[in-house]
Amino acid sequence: MNVPERTLKTKGAPSLGELEAAGMLPGLEDLKARACLCIECVEEIPCNPCETSCPRGAIRVGSPITNLPALDRDKCTACGLCIPACPGIAITIKRVEGEKATIRFPWEYLPRPEAGDEVRMVDRLGRVVCPGRVTGVNEAARNDRTAVVTAEFASEHVLSVVSMQRGPR
Amino acid sequence: MADKPVVVVGAGPAGLCAAIELKKAGAPVVLLDENDKPGGQLFKQIHKFFGSREHKAGTRGFDIGTGLLDESLRLGIDVRLKTEVVGVDPGLRVWAVEDRGRSYLLEASRLVIATGATENALSFPGWTLPGVMTAGCAQTLVNVYRVLPGKRVLIIGSGNVGVIVGYQLMQAGAEVVGVVEAAPTLGGYGVHTAKLARAGVPFHVRTTVARAEGGESLERATIVGLDDSFKPLPGTERTLEVDTICLAVGLTPSVELPSLAGCATTYVPELGGRMPLHDEYMRSSVEEVYVVGDTAGVEEASTAMEEGRLAGIHAAWSLGYLDDAAMEAGAAETRRRLDALRQGVFGKKRFDAKSRVLEESHNR
């Protein structure tokens, strides 16, 4: 069996293999079937706002609060309330529809993107993967100043894309 | 005797929580702080805190600070700002200097020391150049005073402080050109490092800063790879154009006041080095003196708040303001919340270190 390349503690972000090994990533078939939560939280840190923010009880941390979050995909409606609730800025929601993928991701930089913006989607190490287009920005008060951005891009990159490139202020 | 107040020194998260618990129990309390605003370092924490709901997880640090200040105002706590404590004698008389002009003695029934910690320096050629500063200094500038210390920043140290400050410097508009870490693996929470990584910030493990150079201020930094015994590897030097270097290489408990008060100390590397011994109620080796927060071993604001509450509850009981049952219940509940924060790959080390401190305290 292949041991996945581990990059979290050397390059700062987990490799796809590390995330898969932790059971944190949805498969391509899941992503084609419905919008899927991606929780990229693979270390035991004392934290559970993902669990308490979920109105459906789909995310379980339990006790001790250093447990890794466990997602029940059948209960998750991809409402996205957990995205701004996560202090680690570590949750996204992705979906594949044909050639097009969509991602909802947390964003705490200026300038705030706006619907229609042409942007560059990046992977976990900040490398530009493909162009993207912002289709929505949620800045509800309950997000507590963490915007949730929705963007579209080519579906072949759905597993590697996690965010977009930060523009000049 | 009842008229003597409990004196709490330091109005950061630990001191504020200690004073709040004391006041809630009905004990007279005076809270002193050298700064002209309370809150300690809480107001420069603009990220959402970890923990669970009872630790205010998901709430940003400065909002937690505002909540504590509101509560202290509502309770009518006697907060004396611009007041430095410069001494304490065996009779528990606290020597305070107000506004650098008026000096007076406060007779305390109990003393709670919550004076925090000091950021460590790192000595390398050029480290005194303008532009080299602690990570906390840069964080104070951008988040409290809203001023950028520089445009291109190199972070030394990949613990949570370094990576959180790196993220916040980017939020304020700076570029972080890299994070260097002498150890073979990064120190901070993966979710924190991942925020920098996806913004394109390179991490360099087994690397340190060799020198900083510039005329009258910092213009460039040279970093160098390290071998297994932390010796520089020839031929691995790389020069980066930077105007700011942030040092995030740990903190050391501020033990001046506990030492003056006669508290026994011990050396615990995991908690920042030399620190006062304390028992499970945060009582030092001097029965009437409590130590809480980073002074009692460097951890986090969330643990500091719980330690403050623990000391406040116990000090109030020791003066007769709480009965045994209320004290034991309050202490147990606070300790449960503390323990919850000291688990997992990061917390366990601190839990074990704190356990050693308690053991040493009991064996004295």
Added chain:
Amino acid sequence: MLKTSNRVADHAVLGAAPEAADVEIFLDGQPITAKEGEPVMSALVAAGVTVFRHTAKGSPRRMFCGIGRCTDCVMKVDGVPGVRTCVTRVAPGMRVERQDGKGNWSEGAEDGR
């Protein structure tokens, strides 16, 4: 000419910078626009000042800890040398000077801060 481009006017989390009245202070005789309530340190950093003082050996210094612990940022303020500019708030007309070494007291200056 001192530029004033280092202020973070808007911020994703902190929002727009709070309104603060301008306060004029002087650095070695040159006017600098500070914000009411801020320390001398941040006013100087905002104005792009990179050197706060020189040591007795002529080595430049600015700031290091920013919270009153280390004394790296000391300057001569209203005639008094060795004042920690990170914990000293600006006041209208305040005279701030770069000091060499330990600096010197101006005649009649009082350490009232």
